[in-house]
Amino acid sequence: MSRFFSEKYAFLEPYTPGEQPQDRRYIKLNTNESPFPLSSFAAKEAEEASGRMQLYPDPECGELVRTAAAVYGLNENEMLFTNGSDEALNFAFMAYCSDAKPAVFPNITYGFYPVFAEINSVPYVEIPLREDFTIRIEDYFRTGKTVFLANPNAPTGIALKRGEIEEILKQNRDSVIVIDEAYVDFGAESCIPLIHGYENLLVVQTFSKSRSMAGARLGFAAGNPSLIEDLRTIKYSTNPYNINRFTMAAGIGVLKDEEYTARNCAAIREIRSYTADELKKLGFIMTDSLSNFLFVRHPHISGEKLYLRLKEKGILIRHFSKEEIREYNRITIGRKEDMEILTKAIREILEENV
Ligand code: PMP
Numbered sequence: 001m002s003r004f005f006s007e008k009y010a011f012l013e014p015y016t017p018g019e020q021p022q023d024r025r026y027i028k029l030n031t032n033e034s035p036f037p038l039s040s041f042a043a044k045e046a047e048e049a050s051g052r053m054q055l056y057p058d059p060e061c062g063e064l065v066r067t068a069a070a071v072y073g074l075n076e077n078e079m080l081f082t083n084g085s086d087e088a089l090n091f092a093f094m095a096y097c098s099d100a101k102p103a104v105f106p107n108i109t110y111g112f113y114p115v116f117a118e119i120n121s122v123p124y125v126e127i128p129l130r131e132d133f134t135i136r137i138e139d140y141f142r143t144g145k146t147v148f149l150a151n152p153n154a155p156t157g158i159a160l161k162r163g164e165i166e167e168i169l170k171q172n173r174d175s176v177i178v179i180d181e182a183y184v185d186f187g188a189e190s191c192i193p194l195i196h197g198y199e200n201l202l203v204v205q206t207f208s209k210s211r212s213m214a215g216a217r218l219g220f221a222a223g224n225p226s227l228i229e230d231l232r233t234i235k236y237s238t239n240p241y242n243i244n245r246f247t248m249a250a251g252i253g254v255l256k257d258e259e260y261t262a263r264n265c266a267a268i269r270e271i272r273s274y275t276a277d278e279l280k281k282l283g284f285i286m287t288d289s290l291s292n293f294l295f296v297r298h299p300h301i302s303g304e305k306l307y308l309r310l311k312e313k314g315i316l317i318r319h320f321s322k323e324e325i326r327e328y329n330r331i332t333i334g335r336k337e338d339m340e341i342l343t344k345a346i347r348e349i350l351e352e353n354v
Contacts, residue, residue, distance in 0.1 A: 008121070009119070011118075012115075012118055012119060013115065013118070014115060015111055015112045015115040016111070017031070018030045018031035018316075018318050019031075019316060021316070024314065025314070026311075026314050026315065026316045027314060027315045027316070027334065027338045027341060027342065028316050028332070028334075029315060029316060029317050029318075029331050029332040029333075029334050029338065029342065030316040030317050030318040030330075030332060031214075031318070031332065032154075032183070032208075032209055032291070032292055032293050032330075032332045033208070033209070033212075033214045033332065034209060034210065034211075034212040034214070034264065034268075034292070035333075035334040035335045035338065036212050036264045036267075037212060038211075038212045038213060038216075038250060038254065039212070039253060039254050039257040039260045039261070041253050041254075041256065041257045041260075042249075042250045042251075042252075042253030042254040042256075042257060043250065043253070044253070045249040045250060045252060045253035046216075046246045046247075046249045046250040046253065048249065049245045049246055049248070049249035050245075050246070052245060053245060055245075056241055057241055057243055057244055057245045057248055058248070059236075059240040059241055061081045061243050061248060063248075063252055064081055064243070064248050064251050064252050064255075065079050065081065067252050067255045067256065068081075068220065068251075068255055071255050071258065072192055072222065073192070073193070074192065074195065074222055075225070077225040077228060077229075078195060078222055078223060078224070078225055078228055079220055079221070079222050079228065080220060080221050080222075080228050080231045080232060080235065081218065081219070081220045081242075081243050081251070082218075082219045082220060082221065082235070082242060082243075083217045083218075083219070083239070083242045083243065084206065084208065084217040084218065084219045085180065085182060085204050085205060085206035085208070085219025085220070086112060086219070087219065087242060088204045088219050088220060088221040088231070089112065089113070089116060089148070089178070089180060089204055090116050090119075090120075091221065091231045091234045091235065092146075092148075092176070092178045092202060092204070092221065092231070093116040093117060093120045093122060093146075094120055094234050095230045095231060095233075095234055096146040096176040096178075096202075096230075097117065097120060097122040097124075097146050098122065099122075099123060101144075101145060101146055101175070102122060102123040102124055102125060102145045102146070103117050103122055103123070103124040103125070103145060103146050103147075103148060104124065104125045104126075104127060104140070104143050104145040104146070104147050104148070105124070105125075105126060105127070105147070105148040105149065106126065106127055106128070106129050106135060106149070106153065107126040107127060107128045107129065107324070108129050108133065108153075108155075108156065108322070108324060108325060109148075109149075109150050109153055109154060110150045110154045110180065110182075113148050114126070125145065127139045127140070129156075132287075133153075133156040133158055133287055133295075134158055135149070135153065135158075135160060137160065137164045137165075137167055137168055140168045140171070140172070141167075141168065141171035141172070142171055142172065143172060143175060144174075144175065145175060146175055146176050146177075146178065147168065147172060147175060147176075147177045147178065148178045148180065149165070149168075149177070149178070149179055149180065150180040150182065150183075151165065151179050151180065151181060151184065151188060151191070152183045152184070152186075152187075152188045152289070152290045152291045154182070154183065154291070154330075155293070155295050155318065155320065155325070155328075155330040156287045156289070156295050157183070157287055157288070157289025157290060157291040157293060157294065157295050158287050158288060158289065158290070159184075159187075159188035159189070159290045159291075161189060162189040162190070162191055162193070162194065165177070165179060165191050165194070166191075166194060166198075169194065169198045169200060169201055172200065173200060174200075175200060176200050176201075176202055176227065177198075177200055177201055177202070178202045178203075178204060179191045179201065179202070179203050179204070180204045181203055181204065181205045182204075182205070182206045182208070182209060183209060183290070183291035183292060183293075184205065185209070185210035185261070185265050186209075186210065186265055186268055186269060186272070186290060186291050186292045187269055187290035187291075188290045188291075190203070190205075191203050192222055195222060195223055195224065198224075199224040199226070199227070200224075201223055201224070202221055202222070202223040202227050203221070203222045203223060204219065204220070204221050204222075205219060205220055205222070206218070206219040207219065207251060207254065209292055210261055210264065210265050210268075210292075211254045211261055212254075212264070213247070213250060213251065213254065216246065216247040216250050216251070217247060218243065218247050218250075218251045268292050268333050271333050271334075271335070271336050271339055272289065272292070272294065272333045274336065274339065275294060275331070275333060275339045275342075275343070276289075276294055278339070278343045279294065279296055279343065279346070282298070282343070282346060282347060282350060283298055283299065283300070283350070284296045284297065284298050285297050285298070285299070292332060292333045293330050293331055293332045293333060294330070294331045294333070295328055295329075295330050295331075296328060296329055296330075296331060297327045297328045297329070298350070300350065301349070301350065302326075302327060303319050303320075303325075303326055303327045303328050303329050304319055304321075304326070306319075306329060306346070306349065307319035307329055309349045310342075310345060310346070310349070313345045313348075313349075315341070315342055315345055317329045317330065317331045317332075318330040318331075318332075
């Protein structure tokens with residue numbers, strides 16, 4: 001830290017993203033990226049955008065919003081696009097949290113929430129999950145706080161039903177409920193259909209996972225027009241050109257190729273089920289994940305050892321050092337071939353371990 005760094009940030013512990021090592025080629029099952037490339041139609045649209053790179057992008061993201069609103073069944077003033085969904089989440093912390101309105105989220109969830117709270121100097125409360133890693137919805141009734149829930153949750157993959165989130169919305173009429181649906185396309189119920197009924201609901205989604213655009217950085221917030229207006233105020237006060245031309249063109253392209261996204265999501269669900277069965281045969285214990293990852297532990301090998309041994313074999317999975325989940329690993333669902341290599345490698349590791 002330099003001696004010039006503001007004291008406001010001196011104690012900030014930044015978020016640690018999953019490893020992106022450049023030293024060798026790994027089978028990457030550690031950051032929940034899609035194993036499938038961007039839709040070729042979308043890639044062509046992005047390439048065409050390169051001819052207009054000398055011009056600033058449209059800060060209103062007009063065509064992107066129009067295309068997306070039609071796909072999601074929303075009005076155009078109910079959506080705001082962001083540089084990855086991380087930006088939408090940060091905007092929500094900026095807009096809806098303060099000393100008078102702390103944030104609340106589970107103790108095991110997306111690790112960026114406490115960092116967003118810290119950088120915005122917002123108090124926050126972390127509510128323990130049940131022992132089986134499920135969320136007790138009653139813990140989020142009448143909180144008087146801004147609620148952040150990843151649904152499905154990360155890294156557990158467990159989802160609440162739409163009806164359960166509706167109950168939380170009803171019990172918090174005077175608080176904003178932010179539902180982070182980064183992984184919703186892999187089998188959970190989206191809350192987007194509730195937007196017209198609840199002015200306190202903000203849904204955040206990403207194009208990083210089901211739409212194969214992690215490298216392009218595109219996400220959005222959807223909600224009542226006055227919530228979107230708040231987020232626009234934040235956007236136009238920080239970075240009006242938050243979506244670059246390549247990303248915007250690719251985003252429009254991928255929304256016009258919904259069949260490709262649907263096919264990829266179906267493939268991930270099928271490979272998830274195959275991988276879960278194979279790992280169960282090897283003795284793994286896991287949560288009931290509706291995401292593009294599995295959250296697993298084995299009674300005979302520590303989470304850290306499995307992670308390290310797989311890394312030596314050229315396979316990256318995600319290990320967390322947090323006490324409650326340190327025996328677990330999160331394994332992204334990749335291509336079937338990759339999952340076959342993974343299960344073979346795990347079998348070898350377990351054999352050498354006994
Ligand atoms: N929410 C959750 C629960 C996530 O796991 C992630 C991905 N790390 C994000 C949001 C952010 O994704 P992105 O910024 O790539 O849209």
